[in-house]
Amino acid sequence: MKHTLLFFVFILGIASCQSTKPAEIKEDEPFTVWTWMTARRDMPDSAYQTRFKQLEASGVDAVLINTGTDPKELERLAALATEAGLEVHAWMxxxxxxxxxxxxxxxxxxxxxxxxxxxxxxxxYVDYYQWMCPTREASRSHVLSLVEGLAKVPGVASVHLDYIRYSDVFLPIGLLPKYDLIQNEELPEFDFCYCDVCLGEFEKIHHKNPLAMEHPELDIEWRQFRLNQVKAVVDDAYEIAHAHDKVLTAAVFPYPEMAANMVRQRWDKWNVDKVLPMIYHNFYNEELDWIAFATRQGVTDLSAKETELHTGLYLPSIAPEELLKAITYARDQGARGVALFDANALSDQHLQVLQQFKTSIQ
Structure with missing residues (x-):
């Protein structure tokens, strides 16, 4: 145990020296550790109780649970997680x-x-990409009805929006070889949405049709129109969540400028309580210290708002001996927590590091 603690202190010192701590960080602010998890209907209550207790004992504070927007399943799991001392968020x-x-x-x-x-x-890209139009009233209403169904569930702290965007215009560079793609420009098969409703609503405002443009992907107003459609869905979801005494959280791309370019997602303009940017450094062929850069960029872009930023980390690319450094990069650059993807990837060694980290900041 003595050697483990000495190793922990040594690594903490290294991580702290390699990142620059902004002066505005308050050391006494709570720092939340989250993890995403997908519900399994074949998993009994007893197995969930054991897992939830293990997570809580290891320093995890909050679980983001995907039940496929099933309120009844969410209510069952929320009760079990809350009993174990975890905060529950409805991931959709x-x-x-x-x-x-x-x-x-x-x-x-x-x-x-x-x-x-x-x-x-x-x-x-993949068969599970079935993107709906954020402009069309019927599809928007359907999505917002699902938000409301989850917001009504007792014991839930937030509705957590994932895939709150368009399909990827650009994939993260580290994923391109997997799909044998070169994306040096906005390719038409990945540029959305050009349905009749989107085109018609845009033309009402700007008196031009994107399909009549030689390069609609370069038109700033057309780009802004789509950013606004995503924002409108988020802002409506915010009102619904707050009407049911819940907050709104969202999983987003690493920082606003990147997110706007890659997936039409300008999240620093949204009405949202907490954002969990997925700062998955290996997706972008970056080194571990990119977590510090991307976290700081997002924190800076949110400086005029009350929205909290909690850095998302991709566990398959972070060995247990690197996890403390990754967390420290995020915390030192102003993140209010870290969200780990996902619970299945949390090894016993990861959990030991988390437990030591949480003990060190208490």
Missing amino acids: FTMNRPGDTVALKHPEWYAVSREGKSCFDTRP
């Missing part, structure tokens, strides 16, 4: 709704690419 797929049985009855709800293909039957 928002504009990407793979296998949504209600939406699949309405092909017109789905986003359409610049080459005229709908996500209803032509999915970009």
Whole structure:
């Protein structure tokens, strides 16, 4: 145990020296450790109770649970997690709704690419990409009804929006070889949404049709229009969550400028209580210290708002001996917590590091 503690102090010292601590950070602010997890219907209550107790004992504070927007399943798991001392957040797929049985009855709800293909039957990149249009009233109303269903569940702290964006215009550079792609420009098959409703609403405002432009992907007003459509969904979800005494949280791309360029997601403009940017350094072929850079960028962009930033970390790319350094990079640059993807990737060694970290800051 003595050697373990000495190793922990040594690594903490290294991590602290390698990052620059902003003067405005308050050492007494609570620092939250979250983890994402997907519900399994074949997993009994007793197994969940054991897992939740293990997470809480190791320093995890909050669980983001994906139940496929099933309020009854969420209520069951929320009670078990709360009993174990964990805060519960209702994690939902928002504009990407793979296998949504209600939406699949309405092909017109789905986003359409610049080459005229709908996500209803032509999915970009992977089969589970079934993106819905954020502009069309019926698809928006459906998504917001799911938000409300989760917001009504007792024992839940927030509704957590994931995939609250368009499909990726650009993939993270580290993922391109997996799909044998080169993306040096906005390719038409990955540029959304060009459905009749989006085109019509844009034309009402700006008196031009993107499809009549030689390069619609370069038109600033057309880009802003789509940023605004995502923001409108978020802002409506914020009102719904708060009406049920919940807060709104969201998983987002690393920092606002990058997110706007890659997925039409300008999250520093949203009405949202907490953002969990997925600062997955290996997706971008970056080194571990990129966590510090991207965290600081997001914190700076949120400086005029009360929105909290909690850095998302991708555990498969972070060995247990690197986890403390990654957390320290985030904390020293102003993050109010870290969110770990995902609970299944949390090894016993990761949990030991978490426990030591939480003990050190108490």
